[in-house]
Amino acid sequence: MAQHPAHSQNHRHPDEPRTEEIERVLKGANYPMGKEKLLTLAKSNGADGEVMAVLNKMTDRNFDSADAVLREAMRVE
Structure with missing residues (x-):
């Protein structure tokens, strides 16, 4: 079965940051x-x-x- 385009290695879904x-x-x-500190920092950075x-x-x-952080963020997206 083909992989959904948004889940392929070089493409991200338009809604994903x-x-x-x-x-x-x-x-x-x-x-x-x-x-929690990462969330606070991210919020303060806009x-x-x-x-x-x-x-x-x-x-x-x-x-x-x-x-x-980026590895974990990409895992949960």
Whole structure:
């Protein structure tokens, strides 16, 4: 069965926030950082509803780098 285009490796669904947008709203993060602090930072950096929704879906744990946050964000999208 063919994979849905939005789930293919090089395509994202139009409603999914871009990786660059997630990186932008996490600028200034001091890792390791827990989910709640990431949410607070993202909100203060002007994250839109899509980004906040993705971050809210992430596992509640400490993240040791921006890459760890991005991996988790892409997993939950």
